[in-house]
Amino acid sequence: MQPLTEIRIAGFGGQGVILAAAVIGRAAAIYQGAYAAMTQSFGPEARGGSSSAQVILSTEPILYPYVTQPDVLVVMSQEAFTRFAPQLKPGGILIAEQDLVQIDGLPAGSRVYGVPATRLAEELGRKVVLNIVIVGFFGAVTGLCDPGALRKAVAASVPPAMEALNLRAFDKGFDYGAQIVAGLA
């Protein structure tokens, strides 16, 4: 893990933005012995059905609680892209729900990864797990968290009855991301 990584995840309310952020934070803080701080946007930007969460991962105790310039930006809606893409750190990673977001204009040197998370979730029979598909994809393309830790965090973050489905969603997203990374390599 890098000394300090700022992550922002944003989308519509109902897409499971906050849970996705909580899984990543939990993986780092509980299962990887690192530090993680998650904050949600309760401010005016949270209105109008949009939702946004911030996670900071670090090898040291986290002091400043907010994300200023994300190393990783995950967007699940066009509005989220429009609002937050300009904040992406030069050379940062953008992960987009590719069927919902059209990408135009990004800081130089950004790496962009698209994933049809909603469609992949639908293939599992439940659209609601798109957030966990994204988490899997995030795990594969960023390499920021240990995949085993992320899987454990998924299991710990959902109700027992939903565990198997969510783990399948995680694996599906992870495999999709791993293929892209392999293709790029």
Add this chain to the structure above:
Amino acid sequence: MHADPKGVLTGVHFMDGDHACCEGALAAGARFAAGYPITPSTEVVERFAARIPTIGGIFIQMEDELAASIAIQGAVWGGAKAFTVTSGPGFSLMMEHIGLAAMTETPCVFVNVQRGGPSTGLPTLPGQADMMQARWGSHGDYGIIALCPNSPQECFDLTITAFNLSEEFRVPVMMMLDECVGHMTEKVVIPEAESIEVTPRRYTKRSPEEYRPFEPQEDLVPEMVKAGDGYRFHITGLTHDERGYPDMSVGTQDRLVRRLTEKVKPAGDGRALYETGDLDDAEVAVVSYGITSRVAQRALQLARARGIRAGKFRLITAWPFPERQIRELAGLVKAFVVPELNLGQMVYEVERSAAGKAKVIPVTHAGGTVHNPDVILDAIMEAVR
């Protein structure tokens, strides 16, 4: 005594400050909460409402904050450990009953998750502008205790401390969170029940004939009873004598009010909770609390990287203010830098305690977010100039 395991959610959690505060209250033995919804504090009682029916206790959502803040006191006199939770506008409404709790020496905890004010202000965004209100908000002279956590873990730990202090000193104790700490999610470790110390209520062993409800013990704190045990006691918000009966005499007023103020002083003197770092060689001490202390720590790292000898003094006990510690520090440093999410509140206490022996530089912020660490760094640099 140890915590009752029924209320202790032992384990490692990824949890926000509001929820951790609720878990702290449950671990401390709180089995009664009354609340009225208000952002950004509501999560505390939402969790209590979800948890308490399987533990064995009562949550009641009252019709307003006045009701919530006195229902808990009824519950305490019925024998419960009890608390309420609110934010700025609700805290303003609770002031009358903070005074009642102080006057009747009712142990209870008020949690205030501070947001930007005044009035409705910034419901969803952080502030630290209720610090003076916590101390002085109700009319008359009295003492209270206030604690300021800076992480979800401390929201858990200090809520237990708050309950314990309230029982020991028989005072209302304020947990002064801020929106940022309340809504921030981090790792929270909840230990086994047997490693959590819980202060029992100071119930009297005297018979009803011998018992005097407001007779101070050696530490100025009287012993308690609860309703239904045959003591037939009287509690009033009027100035009262040791029997608890109204007495409008100047002498009784003097004895009572001085005692209410004096009895909490040890909580701020030898026993104040604070955290220091890098003060040995420091020319500048940054005094901060709550979320601001974390941002200040970042500024201190930046300052040290530039070779500036700066250290930290983090207030955990805000009230009674650790006057002696600041006074001693004032003889060692050139200056204090005091960042807070208000236009200057605790900085006055620092200034008063420093008594001119060191420069005091406020770093004000009207709230809504946290300081930019660079702004605090600038103040540190100004302080050594």
Add this chain to the structure above:
Amino acid sequence: MIETTLDIPADARNPVEPFLRMERMPHIWCAGCGIGTTVNCFTRALLKSKANLDKVAVVSGIGCTGRVAGYARLDSFHTTHGRAIPFATGLKLANPELQVVVYSGDGDLFAIGGNHFIHAARRNMDLKVICVNNMIYAMTGGQTAPTTPLEALTSTAPYGVSEPAFNLVSLAEAAGACYVARWTTYHVMQLSRSMEEALGKKGFCFIEVLSPCPTLYQRRNRMGDGLDAMKYYKEASKIRHGAPTSECSLSKSGEIVVGKFVDRERPDYCELLRAQMCQSLGERYAEPEVVCSR
């Protein structure tokens, strides 16, 4: 003139003395005030109800009636203005074996405390609320209360009250009280009987007692002294048990409908809470054990 000789032993004591903190006598109430009469009725109701007095708590707010808590030899709480009911709510929920009586005045319970009254009635909290209605703020010197009748003179309405007053019994019924009665301090037997009934009934019970304030209300309104008030109560009162509470408004000098208006069964707060929790949580529900260990 017939001379009566009563055979009273020298050490005889008033039968209500055991209920009172005699060391606090004399009380602060004026001559002719009716609050003491209601306390007398209350002690007799307690006596007849055979309640364990160690388990009876009195909670008062602020005002002349607010002082009742201080004179009752019971666990007693003199709280803040208007907030006796929410204090009593916490006390009752923490320690359900207590019989919790709220004893306060009309201004305290229905102006500053009005919101708490309607919500406690809505919840059917198991509290017995006794409201001594003297139609005025007496402790502070005779200001207008939400119960002061139209045209009456008060220190803050020196040209007569123009606001309509609350009909307390109608308000109590509408808000959900399961027992509602009204008497005057002339009706001591009936009042005592109502108090006893309320003590034996579960749920939110409300008793309004009209009581004279000779010092501030009668005098300013040229209604005579305490005795004149008794005469008025005697002449103007009409006992109508079960009368629709909406027809029981009070006026400055008109008819006073008294009696027991409401006596109905409703599950109380604790029963409803328990039923809902059992339905939702089944065996996971834990009965409240609120009292902390010693």
